[in-house]
Amino acid sequence: MSTSLFLFRYDLRLKDNPGLFAAARHENVLPVYIYDVESCPDYLLGEASRWWLSQSLQKLNESLGGKLNVYFGKTDEILLNLCNRFNIKHVYASRGEEPWLIELDEKLAEVLGNQEITWKTFQSAILWDPASVLKKDGTPYKVFTPFFKKGCLEAIGPRRPLPLPQQTHYILDSNSDYGTVEKHILPSHSWHHPWKHLWKVGEAAALNQFELFMEKKFSHYAEGRNFPAQDHVSRLSPHLRFGEISPHFIWHHVQDSIANGSPNKERFLAEIGWREFSYYLLFHFPHMMKNNFNSKFDDFPWQANPIYLRQWQKGLTGVPIVDAGMRELWQTGYMHNRVRMIVGSFLVKNLLLSWQEGRKWFDDCLVDADFANNTAGWQWVAGSGADAAPYFRIFNPVSQSENFDSQGEYIRKFVPEIANIPTPYLFAPWTASENILQSAKVKLGVTYPMPIVDLSASRQQALLAFEKIKAPAKI
Numbered sequence: 001m002s003t004s005l006f007l008f009r010y011d012l013r014l015k016d017n018p019g020l021f022a023a024a025r026h027e028n029v030l031p032v033y034i035y036d037v038e039s040c041p042d043y044l045l046g047e048a049s050r051w052w053l054s055q056s057l058q059k060l061n062e063s064l065g066g067k068l069n070v071y072f073g074k075t076d077e078i079l080l081n082l083c084n085r086f087n088i089k090h091v092y093a094s095r096g097e098e099p100w101l102i103e104l105d106e107k108l109a110e111v112l113g114n115q116e117i118t119w120k121t122f123q124s125a126i127l128w129d130p131a132s133v134l135k136k137d138g139t140p141y142k143v144f145t146p147f148f149k150k151g152c153l154e155a156i157g158p159r160r161p162l163p164l165p166q167q168t169h170y171i172l173d174s175n176s177d178y179g180t181v182e183k184h185i186l187p188s189h190s191w192h193h194p195w196k197h198l199w200k201v202g203e204a205a206a207l208n209q210f211e212l213f214m215e216k217k218f219s220h221y222a223e224g225r226n227f228p229a230q231d232h233v234s235r236l237s238p239h240l241r242f243g244e245i246s247p248h249f250i251w252h253h254v255q256d257s258i259a260n261g262s263p264n265k266e267r268f269l270a271e272i273g274w275r276e277f278s279y280y281l282l283f284h285f286p287h288m289m290k291n292n293f294n295s296k297f298d299d300f301p302w303q304a305n306p307i308y309l310r311q312w313q314k315g316l317t318g319v320p321i322v323d324a325g326m327r328e329l330w331q332t333g334y335m336h337n338r339v340r341m342i343v344g345s346f347l348v349k350n351l352l353l354s355w356q357e358g359r360k361w362f363d364d365c366l367v368d369a370d371f372a373n374n375t376a377g378w379q380w381v382a383g384s385g386a387d388a389a390p391y392f393r394i395f396n397p398v399s400q401s402e403n404f405d406s407q408g409e410y411i412r413k414f415v416p417e418i419a420n421i422p423t424p425y426l427f428a429p430w431t432a433s434e435n436i437l438q439s440a441k442v443k444l445g446v447t448y449p450m451p452i453v454d455l456s457a458s459r460q461q462a463l464l465a466f467e468k469i470k471a472p473a474k475i
Ligand SMILES: Cc1cc2nc3c(=O)[nH]c(=O)nc-3n(C[C@H](O)[C@H](O)[C@H](O)COP(=O)(O)OP(=O)(O)OC[C@H]3O[C@@H](n4cnc5c(N)ncnc54)[C@H](O)[C@@H]3O)c2cc1C
Pocket: 225, 233, 234, 235, 236, 237, 238, 240, 241, 271, 272, 274, 275, 276, 278, 335, 336, 337, 338, 340, 341, 344, 362, 366, 368, 369, 370, 371, 373, 374, 375, 377, 378, 381
């Protein structure tokens, strides 16, 4: 009887999983997850992601009838050992999409190949192969719209989703370390305890979330997605990050079920397109993970100010929308997209701290922390990225709150100590009179901070700093 090994990675699902589908053509499948912190030590999961992962592995184990085999250590060594013990000649997996996983895949092909074991990978996490989407001159796109419209939409569309593999016989290894998942993966710090009431993790939950989104929220998506107090976004990002739902399934479901010309359809598919663009950029420009995409930002006079950084991280900057966002992140492991842009702009343009500081904090605190999306998001905000927000376009957090949280619901939810300030002053409490503050039981500098920087002076300072690096771009 032939046995294959399927290695789960960022594809913690059974449905539309092409590698698992191929592995299941063998009589038996050894389903494996390896928690490897040694092969790519510079790119480890942050703490919030580890919470999600540990929950997701439990759900996957349930779907596999309790037969998920988990190991801790170096992927190549563990795979070789398993192949020897179970006499396995075929290993299947979803393809690594980040540069360091692509390198690891090459190494695995070689190491396994030396033992006459085939290593076969399948594109599963993204819709279009970055290597084959190129401009006419053979170079990669750097601007989203032509990338998406010409490079993706005019090319061969994403493949149709696959059904569940049929009649699969999964094998359980008595040496599996599944029992120690929580001990090894779950962060010891207890801040995530309330999340089990906030998030439903795993493949079934991802499908439910998608159905709920399509049924109840989709019809307001294009407009509603901008308002953090409204429930019009999908919240699929952690499910997509861990591959609990396939982007191919999402893409085709939306294409097939919503009529063309719908602005909601266009907007939503474009956001899925931005996710593709992030992975695409990381593939073609791997240096952007650590360095500015646009090298002229290498000379930017970023400040090192650990006090500002801590105040930003804790949501104690004295700027309500920024504090609301940072507290949403800490309390829920998530932050609304509009607010990600606002807190990001505040960090890099009002506090003059480097985008890498923001990326690091998000990597650690977001349940959807995604190396590609997070890096591209931060470089976009900083102005240093491909097709980024121009540096001189500085978000004004007060007018952003007025426009996108006009009743102050989002701010009141996450910054309750200022909830009684009347709405016209809520977005900038320092403009309220002593009387107003007193009746709202707020004492600035005591019950809630004064803004740590003056918004308009810091804006001017940022523009001056930007002037200094305004040399022709060397990308
Ligand atoms: C500074 C910054 C950091 C970010 N870090 C991450 C991150 O670590 N992980 C992450 O998944 N997204 C990140 N984003 C993008 C975006 O904020 C989130 O994808 C989105 O808020 C997730 O919520 P949702 O699933 O409800 O999105 P929806 O609006 O419902 O969108 C559906 C899906 O499209 C994709 N998407 C939406 N907006 C973007 C975008 N701007 N860029 C790339 N993909 C997008 C996501 O996969 C998302 O789940 C970041 C954005 C910024 C500005």
